[in-house]
Amino acid sequence: MKHFKLGFIINPIAGIGGSVALKGSDGMAMHALALGAKPQANARATLALEVLLPYKDDIVIYTANDLMGEQCARDLGFKVEVLYQAKQKHTESNDSQLTVEALLEHGVDIILFAGGDGTARDIANVVASDDDYQQVPVLGIPAGCKIHSGVYAITPKAAGRIIELMVTKELVTLTTGDVMDIDESLFRQGIVKAKRYSEMKIPSELRYVQAVKSGGKESDELVLQDIAANVIEEMNEYDDRQFIIGSGSTTAFLMSELALENTLLGVDIVSEQSLAASDVTEAELYKAITDYDGLSKLVITLIGGQGHVFGRGNQQLSPRIIRTILAQSGGSDNITILATKAKLEALNNKPLISDTGDIELDQELSGFMPITTGYKDQVLYPLASPQ
Missing domain, CATH: 3.40.50.10330 (Probable inorganic polyphosphate/atp-NAD kinase; domain 1)
Known part of the structure; x- marks a missing residue:
């Protein structure tokens, strides 16, 4: 043979x-x-x-x-x-x-x-x-x-x-x-x-091969303003929370609405609507979370047209970072995913992907997740581990 x-x-x-x-x-x-x-x-x-x-x-x-x-x-x-x-x-x-x-x-x-x-x-x-x-x-x-x-x-x-x-x-x-x-x-x-x-x-095989990343920013500015307003309202409501802002154009728009400098392809930390740390490493982020007295909330978006939320372009968000955030009171509510409905529709019913490198964690994260798509507007969308 x-x-x-x-x-x-x-x-x-x-x-x-x-x-x-x-x-x-x-x-x-x-x-x-x-x-x-x-x-x-x-x-x-x-x-x-x-x-x-x-x-x-x-x-x-x-x-x-x-x-x-x-x-x-x-x-x-x-x-x-x-x-x-x-x-x-x-x-x-x-x-x-x-x-x-x-x-x-x-x-x-x-x-x-x-x-x-x-x-x-x-x-x-x-x-x-x-x-x-x-x-x-x-x-x-x-x-x-x-x-x-x-x-x-x-x-x-x-x-x-x-x-x-x-x-x-x-x-x-x-x-x-x-x-x-x-x-x-x-x-x-x-x-x-x-x-x-x-x-x-x-x-x-369309199920298995990624599309080329979308290189442009979201054009629907009004929708992004609504999404940002939803997050900023939460920031105004609670002064005992720090917000970890992930990479991507949607989170970059949020930072611009806060009038804060943004690391487009990195991770920043916002506390009391001020920039507490910029472009942090995984080790710096872990220390910031474990040293902080209040809750740490993770704000992320999906990457381009591929649907990845973890494991692509945000390796600073390691399994221990995610587990530490999930272990706080509120659990998975401490993870906020932002996306326009147009971006979700562009996935053609494919699930979002968690590819952290930790199989057990990816399975724990799997299921329907609320996605913030506007002001006081969310949709449930499936998040899956790698196949």
């Missing part, structure tokens, strides 16, 4: 800057490690491969050494062939590109990679530049701080589900996904400037 030839690449430092508020990992790995960040890419990749464990006798994984894929695949018991040897522990973009070249030359059926938009660009630099290899499908496991590209599955498990369909010879549509990336130097200043670099072939 012919084995399914799975090309597999992990960028070990992908997403490492997220929990320490660096907004990215490009050129920042050593700084992130010094701040106490923990690599997460291998854990994310493991979630994808675990879906394929029932088929491991039918799959051979072709990969690079150590943390670039070999260790993850061997630990799960897959047949592994190492085609590229990285020479340093902290790998660089060149290592990813050389691994791709080796995988393509070996004729893999698909390249599955774990990383962010920078990693997607590295893959595309090889795949999209050679006419002979442009038909080889590629699929990303989301593991970076920035996931604007349309070549990623919506969650690590979703990536595994797509590969499962291919291994079991189900019909899978082949389409193209845009490779996007943003300027991280501007990103750290709260400016989102996304650019399309190229495209790659991807196996497409």
